[in-house]
Amino acid sequence: MAKGFKYGGYIGQLLRVNLHNKGITKEPLKEDWARDFVGGAGLSARILYEELPPKIDPLGPENKLVMMTGPVNGTMIPAASRSSLCAKSPYTGSFFHSIFGGFLGPELKFAGYDGLIIEGQSNSPAYLWIDDDKVELRDAGHLWGKDPFETQEILRKEIGDEEIHIATIGLAGEEKAPYAMILCDIRAAGRGGIGAVMGSKKLKAIAIRGTGGVTVPNILRLHNTAIRLNELIATTPAVQGLSEYGTPRNVAAMNEAGILPTRNWQTETFEGMKNITAEAMREKVVKGDRACFACSINCTKYSVVPKGPYQSIINGPDYETIYGFGSACAVDNIEVLCKADELCDYYGIDLISTALCIAWAMECYEKGIFTREDTDGIDLKFGNADGMLQMIEKIGKREGLGALLAKGTRAAAQIIGRDTYRFAIQNKGLEFPGHTCRPFPAAAVGYATGPRGGSHHDIRPTAEKTGLVDRKILEGKGALAAEINHWLILTDSMLLCHLAEPIWGPLKISDSVIEALNSVTGWELDYEGARKIAERQRNMIRCFAAREGFTREDDQLPIRFMEEPVPEGPMKGSHIPRETLERLKDDYYAYRGWDLKTGNPTKAKLSELGLDFAAEDIC
Numbered sequence: 061m062a063k064g065f066k067y068g069g070y071i072g073q074l075l076r077v078n079l080h081n082k083g084i085t086k087e088p089l090k091e092d093w094a095r096d097f098v099g100g101a102g103l104s105a106r107i108l109y110e111e112l113p114p115k116i117d118p119l120g121p122e123n124k125l126v127m128m129t130g131p132v133n134g135t136m137i138p139a140a141s142r143s144s145l146c147a148k149s150p151y152t153g154s155f156f157h158s159i160f161g162g163f164l165g166p167e168l169k170f171a172g173y174d175g176l177i178i179e180g181q182s183n184s185p186a187y188l189w190i191d192d193d194k195v196e197l198r199d200a201g202h203l204w205g206k207d208p209f210e211t212q213e214i215l216r217k218e219i220g221d222e223e224i225h226i227a228t229i230g231l232a233g234e235e236k237a238p239y240a241m242i243l244c245d246i247r248a249a250g251r252g253g254i255g256a257v258m259g260s261k262k263l264k265a266i267a268i269r270g271t272g273g274v275t276v277p278n279i280l281r282l283h284n285t286a287i288r289l290n291e292l293i294a295t296t297p298a299v300q301g302l303s304e305y306g307t308p309r310n311v312a313a314m315n316e317a318g319i320l321p322t323r324n325w326q327t328e329t330f331e332g333m334k335n336i337t338a339e340a341m342r343e344k345v346v347k348g349d350r351a352c353f354a355c356s357i358n359c360t361k362y363s364v365v366p367k368g369p370y371q372s373i374i375n376g377p378d379y380e381t382i383y384g385f386g387s388a389c390a391v392d393n394i395e396v397l398c399k400a401d402e403l404c405d406y407y408g409i410d411l412i413s414t415a416l417c418i419a420w421a422m423e424c425y426e427k428g429i430f431t432r433e434d435t436d437g438i439d440l441k442f443g444n445a446d447g448m449l450q451m452i453e454k455i456g457k458r459e460g461l462g463a464l465l466a467k468g469t470r471a472a473a474q475i476i477g478r479d480t481y482r483f484a485i486q487n488k489g490l491e492f493p494g495h496t497c498r499p500f501p502a503a504a505v506g507y508a509t510g511p512r513g514g515s516h517h518d519i520r521p522t523a524e525k526t527g528l529v530d531r532k533i534l535e536g537k538g539a540l541a542a543e544i545n546h547w548l549i550l551t552d553s554m555l556l557c558h559l560a561e562p563i564w565g566p567l568k569i570s571d572s573v574i575e576a577l578n579s580v581t582g583w584e585l586d587y588e589g590a591r592k593i594a595e596r597q598r599n600m601i602r603c604f605a606a607r608e609g610f611t612r613e614d615d616q617l618p619i620r621f622m623e624e625p626v627p628e629g630p631m632k633g634s635h636i637p638r639e640t641l642e643r644l645k646d647d648y649y650a651y652r653g654w655d656l657k658t659g660n661p662t663k664a665k666l667s668e669l670g671l672d673f674a675a676e677d678i679c
């Protein structure tokens with residue numbers, strides 16, 4: 061830790077870069093903000109609440125892009141590899157944190173910074189080179205127009221260091237496409253259009269080399285905690301499945317349970333499932349395993365399609381690829397899914413949003429709303445693998461129908477009309493991941509109230525899906541959703557990977573989370589102390605949204621989830637009728653101490669959490 065910084069795990073320093081005047085400054089991290097908001101999403105929300113005026117244009121010069129680490133990053137705690145990229149989102153209109161794994165977060169800390177705040181807009185393409193305490197803005201004219209992989213290759217050669225870690229945008233980010241992502245080495249900070257914010261600043265890449273370390277108050281204590289957590293990882297079957305098969309480990313079981321979203325969520329059982337299971341993937345395309353910094357789970361798969369029309373090399377495919385381009389578009393060819401994944405990285409577009417936009421367009425086509433003329437001659441029916449790949453290219457280039465789909469399902473449905481909004485599978489503009497909530501009330505209210513909309517990192521259906529709680533009982537589901545929110549936001553602030561869910565959750569903040577945080581920082585938090593931090597973080601993010609004008613009315617589900625019961629399979633009949641959702645929202649707001657009418661935090665709640673400054677803005 062920096063000399064004089066009070067807590068372990070922190071460097072105690074932030075790096076601020078102004079792209080307009082080329083100013084580069086280093087400033088101390090506020091100790092009270094570290095203690096109250098920890099890092100990652102929580103700390104970034106506090107910083108952006110302070111520094112962004114309300115209602116700014118997310119693609120204008122006033123928006124800021126914050127890369128924030130957390131205290132456990134760069135230590136021997138397993139699955140503590142992640143980092144966050146945060147901004148006001150051009151896609152949802154509120155605070156957004158896009159989390160990614162790999163090595164970039166730890167590397168930023170090794171370079172001597174807990175976080176990086178990027179402000180202003182450059183007049184010409186630039187990239188940022190952070191080499192420990194030497195920080196430079198360099199011309200990126202030669203990189204503009206290049207895809208993320210080529211950009212990384214050029215930078216590694218140019219800087220002369222194969223070991224640097226790089227975050228970069230692709231063509232979509234340069235064009236400020238609404239769901240452009242940032243590729244961080246091989247991992248995507250995919251969601252919420254965070255790449256468009258970087259593109260609006262004409263910042264092509266951030267390259268980092270760090271040679272320092274992270275100091276903790278008691279190395280023996282940290283060592284023992286890391287050993288215990290690694291033992292838990294090694295002996296928890298649900299986590300071990302990740303090591304063997306990666307995130308698609310449960311595809312077959314999900315299909316059997318009737319919760320594999322299919323054909324743009326018209327049903328949740330996919331007849332082509334057996335060709336896209338984790339086992340099929342292992343057999344046909346997976347060539348090896350990869351891990352993030354200090355993670356013993358090793359969940360990332362490295363896949364190769366060596367030749368043919370779907371020739372590709374990717375890290376994955378992850379479950380969201382299998383769901384999005386597989387069952388949601390009814391494509392049952394694993395090689396095609398690899399190619400689809402590769403194309404999204406190439407153009408720098410969010411995989412989930414891209415897939416769901418195409419699934420929505422396929423449904424429009426099958427319903428006769430789109431003709432072949434509208435689809436640029438493509439027979440865009442469900443299951444047309446080549447048509448799907450062509451459409452990804454069109455979205456990447458914003459060409460023909462791709463220009464409409466690049467706006468996202470909410471905007472596209474508003475433009476097309478004709479009731480297509482009913483099957484735009486989004487909340488707050490963000491398309492849904494492949495984790496259903498139609499049979500799961502806590503997950504439903506969690507998605508509806510989620511600050512990012514359709515994100516499975518604000519809520520998880522695991523507790524209801526696995527029978528840990530009775531999914532059919534409505535009572536208590538507001539409280540359950542809130543406590544799941546809490547373990548998710550606290551780990552997104554420490555920057556622990558959510559894939560180790562059985563260890564960090566799944567019902568509430570676990571002892572392991574608290575032990576990891578205390579071991580690194582030297583704090584002696586108990587459950588109530590940790591929960592209060594998480595509650596403060598969640599309320600801070602809600603205040604940001606409220607200041608932007610969000611209210612209870614914005615806490616919605618896709619109309620399909622409310623009005624169309626699952627038509628077949630074990631979950632047949634499941635849906636969340638509108639009245640049920642409103643009842644769940646009441647339950648959730650009441651548990652949180654939020655105003656039932658507006659859905660926003662009350663003055664009393666904000667005061668209890670030390671957020672009185674926000675009460676002036678929103679109460």
Ligand code: SF4
Pocket residue numbers: 139140141161162350351352353355356357358359360557558559560
């Ligand atoms: S579980 Fe997988 S994604 Fe998460 S930190 Fe470990 S290797 Fe990375």
